[in-house]
Structures are given as C-alpha cells and as structure tokens.
Amino acid sequence: MAVTNIKQKLTFAAATLLASGVQAETGEEGETAKFYNKWDVDVGYLHYSEPDYITVDTYMAMINGDLSDKDTIGLGLVFDTLSGATPTGALPGSEIAATTGASSGTPAESSKGGTAPFNDTRLAVDATWGHEWKRLLTSKAGVHISVEGDYTSAGASFAVEMDSKDKSRTLTLGVGTASDKVSRSNEQTPSPLTETTSAVMFGAGRKNSYDAMVGITQVINRHTVGMLNLTYSQSLGYHTDPYKVISIADSDDAELTTVYEHRPDNRQRYIAYGKINHERPENGHHISLSYRLHLDSWDLNSHTLEGSYSFPFDEIHKLEPFVRVYHQQAANFHTRTINYSGTGTFDTVELPEYASADSRLAQMLSTTVGAKFRYMTSKKGSIDFRLAYYYRDYKNAILSNDDAIFAVIDLGKSFD
Amino acid sequence: MHASRSILISVVLLGLLGGCSIIKPITTTEDVKPWQKGILAKPEMELAGDPIDKYVDEHIYFSKEGSTGGSSVGGGGCGCN
Numbered sequence: 464m465a466v467t468n469i470k471q472k473l474t475f476a477a478a479t480l481l482a483s484g485v486q487a488e489t490g491e492e493g494e495t496a497k498f499y500n501k502w503d504v505d506v507g508y509l510h511y512s513e514p515d516y517i518t519v520d521t522y523m524a525m526i527n528g529d530l531s532d533k534d535t536i537g538l539g540l541v542f543d544t545l546s547g548a549t550p551t552g553a554l555p556g557s558e559i560a561a562t563t564g565a566s567s568g569t570p571a572e573s574s575k576g577g578t579a580p581f582n583d584t585r586l587a588v589d590a591t592w593g594h595e596w597k598r599l600l601t602s603k604a605g606v607h608i609s610v611e612g613d614y615t616s617a618g619a620s621f622a623v624e625m626d627s628k629d630k631s632r633t634l635t636l637g638v639g640t641a642s643d644k645v646s647r648s649n650e651q652t653p654s655p656l657t658e659t660t661s662a663v664m665f666g667a668g669r670k671n672s673y674d675a676m677v678g679i680t681q682v683i684n685r686h687t688v689g690m691l692n693l694t695y696s697q698s699l700g701y702h703t704d705p706y707k708v709i710s711i712a713d714s715d716d717a718e719l720t721t722v723y724e725h726r727p728d729n730r731q732r733y734i735a736y737g738k739i740n741h742e743r744p745e746n747g748h749h750i751s752l753s754y755r756l757h758l759d760s761w762d763l764n765s766h767t768l769e770g771s772y773s774f775p776f777d778e779i780h781k782l783e784p785f786v787r788v789y790h791q792q793a794a795n796f797h798t799r800t801i802n803y804s805g806t807g808t809f810d811t812v813e814l815p816e817y818a819s820a821d822s823r824l825a826q827m828l829s830t831t832v833g834a835k836f837r838y839m840t841s842k843k844g845s846i847d848f849r850l851a852y853y854y855r856d857y858k859n860a861i862l863s864n865d866d867a868i869f870a871v872i873d874l875g876k877s878f879d
Numbered sequence: 880m881h882a883s884r885s886i887l888i889s890v891v892l893l894g895l896l897g898g899c900s901i902i903k904p905i906t907t908t909e910d911v912k913p914w915q916k917g918i919l920a921k922p923e924m925e926l927a928g929d930p931i932d933k934y935v936d937e938h939i940y941f942s943k944e945g946s947t948g949g950s951s952v953g954g955g956g957c958g959c960n
Binding site for chain 2: 611694734855
C-alpha cells in the first residue's frame with residue numbers, strides 16, 4: 464500500500480514537472496526568458512589609504528548572468544591607481560636606498576630613505592563561463608589578465624562541481640595556472656644581493672604558478688551551510704621583488720650599504736579553508752565565520768580568522784559588522800638587516816643565499832575591524848557602503864607597525 | 880601592546896559567540912529536505928560572498944600579507960606594494 468502511495472506521489476510529481484517544462488518551452492517569450500535572462504551588475508569604488516605610505520583608488524565593474532538555461536557568464540573589469548610612498552626594505556633614514564627607487568612610473572631620486580615614491584596604474588579583466596553538463600554536474604572555466612607598468616599576470620582556471628542527488632553536498636575539483644612577468648618599470652631586474660649602487664641589470668623575471676583544489680560544500684541543517692577547501696599551490700621562477708633592498712648594518716643600525724633582495728625560486732603552499740554561514744532561527748540575523756590555515760615551504764605559515772554578523776534594522780537597511788584577525792610567521796629568509804661587524808668593506812661581508820627585508824614576509828599580526836551598511840533601493844537594487852580599519856603589527860622588521868583605512872561603495876542591481 | 884589588543888578582540892569575539900549560544904545551532908546536523916532549503920537559498924547564505932567585497936579583500940590582503948588563496952582556485956597576481 465505504501466509502495467502504491469509512493470508510486471502515485473512520484474507519478475504526480477513527475478507529471479507536474481513535465482507539465483511545467485512543456486509550459487516553459489512552449490510558453491510566451493516572456494515566460495521562457497525567465498530561464499536564461501537574469502543578470503547581476505555590480506559597480507564599486509575602493510579608496511584605500513595608509514597615512515604614511517600609499518593611497519589606492521580602485522574602480523570595479525562586475526557582471527554575472529545567464530546565457531541560457533545551462534550557461535552562465537561572469538565578467539570583471541578593474542582599474543587601479545596607486546600613489547604615495549612604499550617601504551624599500553632599507554633602514555629608515557637610509558641615504559643609500561635613495562638611489563634605488565621603488566616605482567614603476569616615477570623616477571626614484573626623491574626617495575625618503577627607507578621609503579620610495581610610488582605611482583602606478585593597473586588594469587585587470589577576467590571572464591568566467593559556467594556550464595551545466597548534467598543536472599548534478601557543472602563546470603566553471605575562467606581566464607584573467609592583469610597589466611601594470613612593471614607586472615603582467617595572465618592565467619586560467621577550471622573547476623568541476625558535482626552535486627549529491629539531494630543537492631545537500633557539492634564536491635568541487637579545480638585547477639588553476641598563472642604566468643607572471645616581473646620587472647622594474649624599465650623591464651629590468653637587478654642582480655640579487657649586489658650593492659644597489661653598482662648592481663648589474665638583467666631582463667624581466669618570470670614566474671609560473673600552479674594550483675589544485677578539492678572542496679566540499681555541505682548543508683549542515685536548515686539554517687547552516689559550510690564548506691571546506693584544500694588547496695595545493697606551487698610557484699616556480701622569479702619571486703624576488705626587484706625594487707626591494709636590504710641594509711647591511713652593524714648592531715647599532717649603522718649602515719654600510721644596501722643590496723637588492725633575493726628570494727627562492729620555488730614556493731609550495733598548502734591551504735585549508737573552512738567557512739560557515741548561519742541564519743539565526745530566532746531573529747533571522749546572519750553569521751559568517753571562516754578560518755584559513757596556510758602552510759608554506761618558506762615557513763610563512765599563517766592563521767586567518769574572519770567573522771561577520773548581519774542584521775536588518777528595518778525593511779531596507781542592514782548593518783554588517785565584521786572582524787578579521789591574521790597571524791603569520793616570518794619567512795625563513797626574512798631578515799631586518801644583514802649584519803656585519805662594523806669594520807671592513809662590502810667585500811668582506813658574509814651574504815646569505817636568500818634574504819629579504821620586506822615587512823610583508825616578517826612575523827605579523829594584523830587586525831581588520833569594520834562594518835558594511837546596506838540600503839535596498841528596490842527589491843533588486845542596493846547600495847553598500849563599507850568602512851574598515853586595518854592594522855598591522857610586525858616583529859623584527861623594518862616597520863614596527865602600520866595601518867590603513869579603506870572604504871568601498873558598491874552599487875548592485877539585478878535584472879531579469 | 881597592539882598585539883595584545885588584537886588577541887583581546889579575537890577572544891572577545893569568540894566569547895560573545897559562545898556566550899550567545901550560537902555554536903550549538905550551527906553545529907547540529909539534520910537531514911534537510913529540498914522543500915526545507917528556503918533559508919539556504921537566500922543571498923546572505925551564499926558561501927562565495929559578495930563579489931565586490933571578496934575582490935577588495937583579496938586584493939588588499941594579497942598586497943599587504945604573505946599568504947593568499949584558499950577560498951577558490953585561480954586568480955591573478957599583481958606587483959602591488
């Protein structure tokens with residue numbers, strides 16, 4: 464009897480689905496269009512400002528839409544302008560580093576010791592095509608290119624997503640590759656660990672990166688969904704920053720000279736990333752939590768914890784405070800300075816195989832605190848304003864700390 | 880001093896989460912039927928997050944920290960300083 468009931472129910476459900484499918488295929492144009500004519504458009508502006516260093520203005524446009532009932536496309540366009548000063552890696556007050564420059568568009572003669580003027584523009588575009596091969600099997604293929612005066616990156620990615628029968632679980636397998644061309648603004652790279660005043664220049668450096676990822680997305684309960692990604696990444700080639708230098712100094716920071724940095728030409732990274740989104744049943748507020756573990760052949764191991772809490776205070780206004788805490792170990796070749804005894808010349812200094820004083824490779828604890836305010840202009844339109852304070856605390860580095868404020872305005876609109 | 884402040888913030892955050900008894904409803908598993916997935920289909924529950932926010936965060940942290948990646952595969956580098 465039970466079997467009969469189930470059969471009847473299945474038959475009814477199948478008939479309903481078939482009927483709705485026929486209606487969709489044979490219906491009027493307007494009804495058919497619902498299946499493949501939904502588009503989301505986002506236009507954004509970012510202002511990022513470090514009081515002592517750089518200012519960045521970024522203009523972003525992103526479009527995602529359905530090409531058909533089985534195909535989607537995403538397009539992104541980003542334009543950056545960067546200006547200000549950036550740390551060279553030399554000791555603050557270094558006069559020698561003044562000749563090194565750290566800019567892709569500005570001559571370096573006006574460098575202020577441990578910093579150098581910085582002025583650049585960047586254009587980046589990306590495209591992603593999604594396709595549903597079967598009801599439970601989809602793929603995404605993407606390409607991207609980013610161009611600056613001193614850095615070009617081009618790459619591609621491909622991911623397959625397999626849903627479980629009840630669509631409560633999705634397995635993702637993805638690969639990606641990128642090829643980067645790195646140089647100073649004159650298409651040159653300096654000979655590593657040689658004096659900045661007499662370095663020999665080579666051509667542009669090249670770096671190739673390969674990523675592989677396996678991920679699982681799981682519905683945990685009616686109010687919670689989570690994901691876990693495991694990623695392996697390897698990059699080969701020129702990892703050195705051609706602008707960065709290191710001071711050779713004695714224990715009192717009396718500087719002998721500066722040399723260009725040198726990083727290993729091979730880097731392997733293992734990343735575990737987990738995220739949970741939850742809606743609180745009692746009030747409909749949303750919580751998002753994520754954690755990332757990053758293990759690195761350079762020993763630059765890190766932990767990242769992020770959380771946000773989103774709540775509406777009326778029908779059309781919503782606030783989302785967020786916090787992010789990040790800690791990294793220093794890379795095994797990071798050094799504040801290259802020590803020397805205080806006597807002798809550069810030729811007598813014992814140089815390591817690899818060395819960098821870039822604070823981004825130092826032991827670091829950073830915290831970001833901010834909030835996003837959303838105003839719904841209509842059922843399908845919104846304006847987001849996001850403001851955050853980003854603080855970085857370094858240990859055994861050229862910089863002891865620095866900070867930044869960034870603000871984002873995002874205009875979003877859906878069309879269907 | 881500043882490190883202590885950052886750690887304090889994270890501890891307070893975790894304390895608040897625990898104190899509000901949020902952990903249990905997040906971690907309690909259940910078999911969810913297709914017709915019970917209405918909440919999961921909301922934009923706020925999308926794990927990929929807001930595309931502009933995601934791009935901005937990845938761009939800033941890639942430029943200022945030594946670690947990157949994890950949430951997806953692919954993505955381009957830059958010479959950002």
